Amino acid sequence: MEELSYSFDIDLFDESGNLVTLYIDKETGITIEEIESEQHYQITGIMELLDGSLRIYPRLQSDLVRVYPPGLYIQAQPPTTAISGDPFNVIYTVINRADKNDTNLLVQAPLDPGLEVVEILNNGRLEGNTVMWEIAEMNGEGEQINLEFQARLQNSTEYVSFGTYQVTSDNYPEAAGGIETYTFSGESVPIWAVQGKEARSPYVLSKITTEGVVTGIFPELEGFWIQELNTDNDPTTSPGLFISTGAILPDVAAGDLVSVTGRVREAFQETQLEISTPANVSVIGSSFIPIPTALDPPVNDTESQDYYEALEGSLVSVTSSALVVGPTTRYGEYSLVLPKHNLARVWQGQDHGMLIHVDDGSNEIHENRDNQEIVTAVGDTVSGLVGVLSYSFGNYKIEPTAAYAIQNQLPEIKPLETLESGSFSIMTWNVENLFDFTVPHPSSPPLPKVSEYKLSISRVAQTIQAAAFPTVIGFQEVENLEILEDIAADPLLAEYDYQAALIEGTDSRGIDVGYLVRGDQAAIRATVQYPAPGNITSRPPLMIKVELEGSDASLYFLNNHFTSMSGGEKATEPRRNAQAAWNAEIAQELLLEDPGAFLVVMGDLNSYYGSLPLQTLEETGLINLFDWLEPEERYSYVYQGASQVLDHILVNENLEAYLVELSVLHCNADYPLPLSDGEGFIHKSDHDPVIGIFVIP
Incomplete structure (x- = not known):
């Protein structure tokens, strides 16, 4: 599930890997907060085959219906808050989702000691200390x-908590x-409870009030973070929370103690x-800013997700000199590892x-680094980093609250x-969005x-x-x-008489594969495009026959x-x-x-070394030239x-016998965006060129 500026995209796929993407236009008013991963849904909408992929466009909230497995279900529904001494109602809802009636149901609801x-x-x-109900018979469906x-x-x-209730029956x-769930004394819900023990808040779409000290203000993210000073003792819950304000932020400052009312x-x-107006935020005092938690995430991916989830919204830090292993991207993001791991690369x-x-x-989103304040490359080091821990686009990330050293x-x-x-020699290179200056675009x-186009060339x-x-x-x-x-005519290349070959495909963005072949070393004898069966690609393989x-x-x-x-490795x-196979x-x-x-x-096969598509090619006798490199050289x-x-050269056994060397020109992937007027070749693309050198047969 992914939220974009104007839509929600949800990927549905079956055990065979067949993928259908739900495109939910925000103008429909449909929300996805109650949709959960790994659950089954019945979808209604308009279906379209776009660029070889199926899309469904739901129109109404009722077009998304969760499908539950047969069984008994129970959920407690107490009020979120209550005034001490005033009576309130606690409701337990029992649902029989089986297709037949059930008998002798027993509901047990143990009482919290603080509840009368x-x-x-x-x-x-x-x-x-347990409230019990017996139900002789209950219909299904x-x-x-x-x-x-x-x-x-x-x-x-x-x-008080309501957490160990249960239902049993004959079936x-x-x-x-x-x-x-919980009922809190007073009018405020603590942040740890809003965050909950899981990735999703138990109060999603509920209106609540909470309190905390302001730890970071980010107008460009349209909000600010707060953190409670006194939290629970559960290591799985976080004391921090993002307050989504919209374009108009309330008048708050770091260190303000605030009360906030909004929708989770x-x-x-x-x-x-999410607040609807700045008036939903009240400054009720001032406070010290909590001491940041020094980050030390575990290596294991699952354990790391749990570790970060328990800190979501909190103030965190990287105090030691951490190594950059992923450069600053067009989204202003980069990646680090702590020195304790003794790694040069992940x-x-x-x-x-x-x-x-x-x-x-x-x-x-940046097209160059002209306006990027923080620019890092692989191998740089960072220290003294403090910020709040956010989550977006599949990753937890630090939003810095102060300057730090690079x-x-x-x-x-x-x-x-x-x-x-x-x-x-043979080179393959995804040159990344190489468009001219004319429409369509x-x-x-x-x-x-x-x-800009001439500089790019x-x-x-x-x-x-x-x-x-x-x-x-071979370009992509x-x-x-x-x-x-135009590339072939550049003064640097003119003497090599490069000859171009390209046949347009049907990609919706207009990107194609093509060739330049040195006319002083070789000649193109044939150019053939092979449209794939079953609409499996809008960018068909392009074949050229060359004589050296x-x-x-x-x-x-x-x-x-x-x-x-982009739709997920397994799904795609x-x-x-x-x-x-084609x-x-x-x-x-x-x-x-x-x-x-x-x-x-x-x-650009968009497939990892050793993955199934590469195995399919290798099973026909083709040899991946990355086999010639040591594991630490393969990227x-x-x-x-x-x-x-992602970028591969595979050859048949006849040609592999003449291979001298495989090289990767690491001039792009390790580096940030260039300046708009940058004249060098560093980071012309986000892919590195891969070059195989052979003896002429």
């Missing part, structure tokens, strides 16, 4: 019964319980208290719960050596000015120069053939840009595997027609602090 029973209704009785007693808080009781002798939300899957495929993510306190390292990028006589990135050419002018370059994310021709100077051998190249993992992997089928047909040929499958991309391989 005034009256028991619905023929219930008090046995010892969702029938529900409310059971009730009246009680009051005893003097000096701060709160369901194993007791079923419900979510623990799970926005971006972060527990928040790898995909391994637990990385120890990662600490840092944000810039805004929602701004030690930047000078980039060290070693260009590849010039090709020796009798050699040729996608909504993102912005349409470049002519000068120059930076691509400089990257090709640093890669030692490869013989065959290029808009059209004319762009490739001084060789009679034929080289076939299949350039690809597989489906991204079946589609990438189908795309890999490449394998094409490759086998080409080699059947020309058994002695050399064959290359390459591109072409860094995502949220985890180094990984």
Whole structure:
């Protein structure tokens, strides 16, 4: 589940990996706070096949209906707050979701010591310290019964809990319980209770009042954080909370003790208290700011999630000199690890719960680093960091509340050596959103000015120069053939007579795969696009047949840009595997027609080293050239602090025999965005080029 600026996106998939995305336009008024992961739902809406993927557009809140497994269900519903000594009603709702009647139901509700029973209704009785009801028979198909007693808080009781109640029956002798709830004395609910013991607040969509001291104010995030000074002793609950204010913030300052009334939300899957007006916030005093918790997350991913959830909204710190393992992104975020882990890099495929993510306190998306105050690259160090712990887009992250120290390292990028006589090279590179300055143009990135486009072309050419002018370059994310021709015409490349090849696909953003081939070393003899069966991709494999100077051998190249993992790795992997199988089928047909040929499958396969799509290709006899590198050298991309391989070159056995070296030109993935007028080639893209060097057969 993901909340975007104008919509909610929810991914539904079955055990076979078939994916359907729900696109919920916020204009419909539908909320997703009560939708939970790992549960089943019945969805009604308009279905569309968009870019090879199914989408459903629900229209009404009633279009999203949770489907419950058969069984007995029970939930306590006491008031959130009560005045000590005044009576209030406690309701237990029992639901029979089985398809048949049930008999001899027994409901047991133990009493909190701070609770005094005034009256028991619905023929219930008090046995010892437990209120009990017996129900002779209950219909199925969702029938529900409310059971009730009246009680009051005893003097000096701060709160009472309702957490060990249960129901049993003839059909369901194993007791079923419900979510623990509380009634608090007075008018305020403590922050620890609002946060709850789980990722979702037990008070979601409820209107409550709470109190805390202001710890951080972020106008660009449209809100501020508070933290309670006295909290419970449960290590699974957090004492901090984000107050979502909208564009107009109330007049508060760090250190103010405030009372806030609002509605509990799970926005971006972060527990928040949303106010409707600044008048919902009252300054009731002043206080010291709590001492931040020094972060030390565990390595295990599951344990790390629990660790961070218990600190969500709290003031935290990184006091030691932590290492940057993921550079500052266009979202203003970067990733750290503590020195205790003795790591230079964090790898995909391994637990990385120890990662600490840092944000810039805004929602701004940057196209360059001109306005980014914090800029880090992999290898930099950070110390003295203090901030509040937020959650958005799948990660807990620090929103800094004060300035801190950054030690930047000078980039060290070693260009590849010039090709020796009798050699040729192959490069694959996702050049990231390489569009021209004319319309049509996608909504993102912005349409470049002519000068910006020319600079971009120059930076691509400089990257090709640093890669030692490869013989065959397979690009991904290029808009059209004319762009490739502009690259070839750059003064740095002109003497190499690069020839361009590209056939338009049907991608909704207009990004395609294409080639540049050095005319002084090789010639393109054929260009063929292979539209995939079953609409499995809008970016079909593009094949070129190449003949090298001084060789009679034929080289076939299949350039690809597989489906991204934005819908989740497991959910989208079946589609990438189908795309890999389509490449394998094409490759086998080409080699059947020309058994002695050399064959290359390459591109941004959006698949990790050793993943199922790569296995599918390798099962046909293709060899992944990353096999030639040591594990600590295998990366072409860094995502949220985890180094990984997405860009691959696979060759048949005939060609692998002539391989001299595989190199990755690490000029992009480890570095932040460039300046708008930056003329160097560092971070022209978010992917590193991968280059294979061969002896000419």
